[in-house]
Amino acid sequence: MKARVTVTLKPGVLDPQGRAIHAALDGLGFAGIDAVRQGKLIELDLADGTSEAQVDAMCRALLANPVIETYRIEFA
Amino acid sequence: MKSAVVVFPGSNCDRDLAVALRDVTGVEPVMVWHRDSELPEGLDLIALPGGFSYGDYLRSGAMSARSPVMRAVVDAAQQGRAVLGVCNGFQVLTEAGLLPGALMRNAGLDFVCRDVALTVANAQTPFTAHYDAGEQIRIPVAHHDGNYTADDATLDRLEGEGRIVFRYAEAVNGSARDIAGIVNDSGNVLGLMPHPERLIDDALGGSDGRRLFEGLVAALG
Numbered sequence: 001m002k003a004r005v006t007v008t009l010k011p012g013v014l015d016p017q018g019r020a021i022h023a024a025l026d027g028l029g030f031a032g033i034d035a036v037r038q039g040k041l042i043e044l045d046l047a048d049g050t051s052e053a054q055v056d057a058m059c060r061a062l063l064a065n066p067v068i069e070t071y072r073i074e075f076a
Numbered sequence: 077m078k079s080a081v082v083v084f085p086g087s088n089c090d091r092d093l094a095v096a097l098r099d100v101t102g103v104e105p106v107m108v109w110h111r112d113s114e115l116p117e118g119l120d121l122i123a124l125p126g127g128f129s130y131g132d133y134l135r136s137g138a139m140s141a142r143s144p145v146m147r148a149v150v151d152a153a154q155q156g157r158a159v160l161g162v163c164n165g166f167q168v169l170t171e172a173g174l175l176p177g178a179l180m181r182n183a184g185l186d187f188v189c190r191d192v193a194l195t196v197a198n199a200q201t202p203f204t205a206h207y208d209a210g211e212q213i214r215i216p217v218a219h220h221d222g223n224y225t226a227d228d229a230t231l232d233r234l235e236g237e238g239r240i241v242f243r244y245a246e247a248v249n250g251s252a253r254d255i256a257g258i259v260n261d262s263g264n265v266l267g268l269m270p271h272p273e274r275l276i277d278d279a280l281g282g283s284d285g286r287r288l289f290e291g292l293v294a295a296l297g
Contacts (some may be wrong), residue, residue: 067178
């Protein structure tokens with residue numbers, strides 16, 4: 001089974017990389033972009049029956065830094 | 077003073093740190109590989125060096141902080157042993173929970189590599205006892221992810237408890253409250269982004285970094 005973990009900076013945390021991407025998109029002529037924030041996608045191939053609690057534990061133990069990041073888990 | 081330098085895969089400032097420790101203490105530090113689960117006996121100081129451990133993959137210092145050796149480092153810190161984290165070492169200390177907050181991508185997005193002005197905000201730690209309070213020094217920085225951040229309650233507590241040890245005296249990376257280095261609540265664990273080990277010899281550009289190590293020798297023997 002597959003899990004997709006999306007890790008993003010918490011709202012309110014400065015994201016200069018997102019702003020740089022925003023500026024680059026503006027420079028390419030794309031209009032109407034209010035904000036850009038960049039995150040990470042971590043894909044996990046897991047043994048069948050792995051629980052969401054276990055994936056959640058992976059997120060809290062390593063995949064996300066709770067000081068500045070939040071995460072979302074989706075199962076495929 | 078018996079010291080150890082922990083080496084992670086991708087650490088590249090471990091030998092500079094060893095040179096500084098040998099030069100100032102007169103004792104060769106022990107180099108400890110990150111997969112060792114035990115530290116040598118009788119250490120006075122454990123030092124975590126700068127570099128790009130694990131290639132900064134996932135987050136700078138994230139995987140190093142979960143290395144087998146870090147269990148022993150955390151235990152030593154909790155027993156009151158002195159721990160020094162320089163640059164990537166500071167990142168490892170925050171990821172390991174020995175220091176609060178986190179180091180993020182520099183606000184200006186550049187890798188900053190130059191000498192910067194620092195103010196010694198607390199000269200009463202063993203790390204800074206050989207500086208004067210409020211003294212301005214110049215120390216090199218070389219980092220991409222040195223932007224210190226923490227929530228306001230933590231920042232206020234760091235300020236209120238005098239745990240901010242070094243502040244940037246010029247704009248460098250956007251760090252909250254211009255924080256360049258902090259200690260833990262017991263005062264035995266210091267993390268800083270600048271590299272004091274790179275400035276210990278006037279013949280090689282300056283010696284403002286030397287007194288950090290001299291303070292440790294005076295305090296720890």
